[in-house]
Amino acid sequence: MGGEIKQIFEILETNARATPEQISTMTGIPAAEVEKTIKKAEKERTILKYKTAINWSKLGEEQVWALIEVKVVPQRGVGFDAIAERIYRFPEARSVYLVSGTYDLAILVVGKTMQEVALFVAEKLAPLETVQGTVTHFLLKRYKEDGEILEGEEGIKRLPVSP
Amino acid sequence: MSTPQVDPVKVLQKLASERVNNISPSGIRKFFDLLSSMEGVISLGVGEPDFVTPWHIREAAIYSIEKGYTMYTSNYGLSELRQKLAQYLKSRYRLSYAPNTELLITTGVSEGLDLALRALINPGDEVIMPDPCYVSYPACTVLAEGKPILVPTTEENNFVIKAKDIEAHITPRTKAILIGYPSNPTGAVMTKEQLTLVAEVARRHDLIVISDEIYERLVYNTEHTCFASLDGIKDKTVLLGGFSKAYAMTGWRTGYAAARPEIIEAMTKIHQYTMLCAPIVAQMAAIEALDRGDKEVEVMVKDYDRRRRVMVEGLRDIGLTCFEPKGAFYAFPSIKITGMTSEEFAQRLLLEEKVAVVPGPAFGQCGEGYIRCCYATSLEDIEEALRRMERFIKRHT
Missing domain, CATH: 3.90.1150.10 (Aspartate Aminotransferase, domain 1)
Known part of the structure; x- marks a missing residue:
């Protein structure tokens, strides 16, 4: 991909609300071309979706996050993909990754209560045929997500006028 | 009452x-x-x-404090920093400076500028500079008892100082030309061709050129030309650079001067009595910036x-x-x-x-x-x- 075109995606990744006109000003690429590139990327699922990063705890919303290690038996012909799909289809699974090391799949689960997450593991995840075992780590505090520091971000401390 | x-x-x-x-x-x-x-x-x-300042640079500075790097350094600055700086100038501009005799670590370009002017200017010597220019250029020249000679630059000429205008302002008292491109306040840059003409004037009239290149890394859709890298001008140039703008390290106050040994020696003579050395923690941070700050x-x-x-x-x-x-x-x-x-x-x-x-x-x-x-x-x-x-x-x- 050309460096110029790549800039469109870099800008959108940090600010999904940037309009084609704004991106055009920032990059020098004509707005029509920016729009065409975005439309094409949406169609091809290069752009998956536009979302907003929300700090729910500031709204007083309780959320329980858990990182679950899953050990599975790979299946002939499909390896880990089939079992991974069985898992990622559950809406509770926020993220699903195949990883190297002592376990195979890492799953990020989000629920309203600890019990809800525990039930998902006990009733949905653990009973799956090829799942050999799970280890659940409840997240105690989230410091940084998707590159954003949730609390204690540094403000700008510079003087308002300087030479 | x-x-x-x-x-x-x-x-x-x-x-x-x-x-x-x-x-x-x-x-x-x-x-x-x-x-x-x-x-x-x-x-x-x-x-x-x-x-x-990028976190890895701040973290390196914190680590250096933990390890007890709280002392004076050599007047010239940490040897490791000067060596890395020499490598940087070599790889970026193909400029060879001897780390032990041709580089001096300063507390920002501001100090470097003051040192260069005080080390080179006699009372009444004239220093040619563009107008408009960074606020310190005329002030530091006056403090060094020199006389700032301001050469008008215009929007029509993209606020670039022209060699022929410099030449028109040269008198028997002219000692140096002071330029700073990319420019604060205008954002102007000078092309290699334009700078080459300035270098020719400096050579012809045996003038020193003090080149403040603090914004060297902040150029857009163009290349920065380091003045000292032009043919046959290195020995007549005092290159001033620093970490403030490129690495977002303004408050650390760390810069450098690169010039022939005699000039660095003269600048160090003042530096040793007035500043002694740049703060060691900032110098440690600068090493990290040069090592891993490019991204x-x-x-x-x-x-x-x-x-x-x-x-x-x-x-x-x-x-x-x-x-x-x-x-x-x-x-x-x-x-x-x-x-x-x-x-x-x-x-x-x-x-x-x-x-x-x-x-x-x-x-x-x-x-x-x-x-x-x-x-x-x-x-x-x-x-x-x-x-x-x-x-x-x-x-x-």
Whole structure:
């Protein structure tokens, strides 16, 4: 991909609300071309979706996050993909990754209560045929997500006028 | 009984040395005082990045404190830093400087500039520099008892100092040419061809060139030419550089001077009595910046470039003429259509629309009719500032 075109995606990744006109000003690429590139990327699922990063705890919303290690038996012909799909289809699974090391799949689960997450593991995840075992780590505090520091971000401390 | 009124200006004039009285007060300080009493101001008046120093650089500095690096360093600076700096200049500009004799670590380019001028200038020596230019150039020249010779630059010539104009200002007292490109306040850069002509003038008239290249890494869609890398001019050049702008390290106060051994020795003579050495923690941070800071520099430059386009196009859209700045992080639009002086424009814009800019004449007479707008601020703030300026311009044209 050309460096110029790549800039469109870099800008959108940090600010999904940037309009084609704004991106055009920032990059020098004509707005029509920016729009065409975005439309094409949406169609091809290069752009998956536009979302907003929300700090729910500031709204007083309780959320329980858990990182679950899953050990599975790979299946002939499909390896880990089939079992991974069985898992990622559950809406509770926020993220699903195949990883190297002592376990195979890492799953990020989000629920309203600890019990809800525990039930998902006990009733949905653990009973799956090829799942050999799970280890659940409840997240105690989230410091940084998707590159954003949730609390204690540094403000700008510079003087308002300087030479 | 009434107490007699005391005029602080007169008191200062009486108390202070002639040296101090000979330099004009900063045109920026007045704005700072006004600004500090106001709320909701968007400031385009800053002269530094809005990024915080990259974390790995800060972390390296913290680690160095933990390890007890709290002492003086050699007057020249840490040997490891000078070696890495020599490698940097070699790989970036194919310039060979001996780390032990041709490099000096300073507390920012500001100190480097002061040292260079004091080390080279005799009372009455003339130093040629562009107008407008960074506020310290004329002031430090006067403090060194030299005479600043300001060569007008214009928007039509993209605020570049022309070799033939320099030559026209040379007298038997001319000792040096002082240039700073990319430029603060205009954002102008000079091409290799333009700089080569300046180098030829310097060679022909046996002049020293002090080249402040603090913004060397902040150029957009163009290449920076290091003055010292031009043919046959290295021995006549004092290259001043630093970490403040590229690595967002303004508050660390770390820079360097690169020049032939005799000049570095002369500068170090002053440095050893006045500064002793640059702070060791900042020097440790600078080592980390040179080792692993390039990735962040690239990200920041890309970001500045986007904001630059928004700022320049925005200023043009609201009816101001603005030449394309290709370096640093300043736009320098003309406000002549309003009929106001730069100072009046800046003051009224601040009071009426709460946008702070710096009047061009703070950087020299040729800055009259212009304002300096720094785009090292968030895109949201730039866009809001432009909206406010648009209202202001509409009201006053």
